[in-house]
Amino acid sequence: xxxxxxxxxxxxxxxxxxxxxxxxxxxxxxxxxxxxxxxxxxxxxxxxxxxxxxxxxxxxxxxxxxxxxxxxxxxxxxxxxxxxxxxxxxxxxxxxxxxxxxxxxxxxxxxxxxxxxxxxxxxxxxxxxxxxxxxxxxxxxxxxxxxxxxxxxxxxxxxxxxxxxxxxxxxxxxxxxxxxxxxxxxxxxxxxxxxxxxxxxxxxxxxxxxxxxxxxxxxxxxxxxxxxxxxxxxxxxxxxxxxxxxxxxxxxxxxxxxxxxxxxxxxxxxxxxxxxxxxxxxxxxxxx
DNA sequence: CACTTGACCTGTCCGC
DNA sequence: TGCGGACAGGTCAAGT
Numbered sequence: 001x002x003x004x005x006x007x008x009x010x011x012x013x014x015x016x017x018x019x020x021x022x023x024x025x026x027x028x029x030x031x032x033x034x035x036x037x038x039x040x041x042x043x044x045x046x047x048x049x050x051x052x053x054x055x056x057x058x059x060x061x062x063x064x065x066x067x068x069x070x071x072x073x074x075x076x077x078x079x080x081x082x083x084x085x086x087x088x089x090x091x092x093x094x095x096x097x098x099x100x101x102x103x104x105x106x107x108x109x110x111x112x113x114x115x116x117x118x119x120x121x122x123x124x125x126x127x128x129x130x131x132x133x134x135x136x137x138x139x140x141x142x143x144x145x146x147x148x149x150x151x152x153x154x155x156x157x158x159x160x161x162x163x164x165x166x167x168x169x170x171x172x173x174x175x176x177x178x179x180x181x182x183x184x185x186x187x188x189x190x191x192x193x194x195x196x197x198x199x200x201x202x203x204x205x206x207x208x209x210x211x212x213x214x215x216x217x218x219x220x221x222x223x224x225x226x227x228x229x230x231x232x233x234x235x236x237x238x239x240x241x242x243x244x245x246x247x248x249x250x251x252x253x254x255x256x257x258x259x260x261x262x263x264x265x266x267x268x269x270x271x272x273x274x275x276x277x278x279x280x281x282x283x284x285x286x287x288x
Numbered sequence: 289c290a291c292t293t294g295a296c297c298t299g300t301c302c303g304c
Numbered sequence: 305t306g307c308g309g310a311c312a313g314g315t316c317a318a319g320t
Contacts, residue, residue: 123312168290300310
């Protein structure tokens with residue numbers, strides 16, 4: 001899915017558009033895409049959106065009813081707001097008027113002012129889940145998920161201790177492990193490893209402190225840069241108003257196999273690590 | 289434990 | 305053009 005920068009971009013966009021709106025109705029086209037539907041009648045209809053937060057790759061849309069909609073987009077989920085009736089002609093979501101819902105729409109939420117929020121998800125892996133706000137941080141995922149990498153408290157010392165919980169594992173799987181740290185996925189794992197010149201199959205115990213320091217620095221750099229660019233839009237991801245992010249243009253190795261490494265000119269290759277397509281510069285990122 | 293594979297789904301792309 | 309297989313930004317469960 002959407003990794004941390006994409007979900008964060010979505011959080012910002014949605015906050016601008018839907019905070020304060022009142023939920024009028026909901027259409028659920030795919031039952032599995034909306035968990036805990038039994039709470040809809042009493043805690044969904046008529047409530048207002050009060051805040052939108054993010055933890056790891058999960059969005060928390062808080063309602064005045066004391067309930068929260070959690071949203072996980074997984075690989076292909078989108079939350080798209082169509083609000084031309086509110087913003088008038090020329091709003092970015094204009095181009096989507098009349099195009100949604102489409103065959104990938106799993107849930108449609110209509111607000112009392114006539115605007116709509118669409119949850120589209122080609123592969124149906126993502127979900128919305130309605131539960132009491134006080135229970136959000138008690139669910140299994142929230143309890144076990146690792147720290148936020150962009151938090152000021154996420155220092156070298158913390159990062160090192162977190163990754164060294166898995167000393168014998170290759171660094172790429174560890175970066176993808178959400179219980180070690182939150183929010184990194186396949187794109188930013190590859191980008192950060194290239195930035196710090198670490199081969200993705202390097203075992204954690206073989207990485208020096210100096211290198212761990214560089215890796216942390218690059219993780220923060222790359223996540224912040226991507227948020228600034230509105231996230232990556234390789235395939236399915238779009239922002240809250242349907243626009244694409246531009247980070248992909250700044251990717252240095254991800255899906256750039258056969259292109260030259262921007263640092264040394266060597267040809268970028270693609271491998272399979274941790275069961276995922278993995279892109280490296282074989283000259284910059286050597287194993288040992 | 290660490291690691292792999294399969295499952296969940298749909299769509300696209302590539303080679304024959 | 306059609307068909308089969310591989311692959312796609314994520315996470316879980318089960319198997320080795």
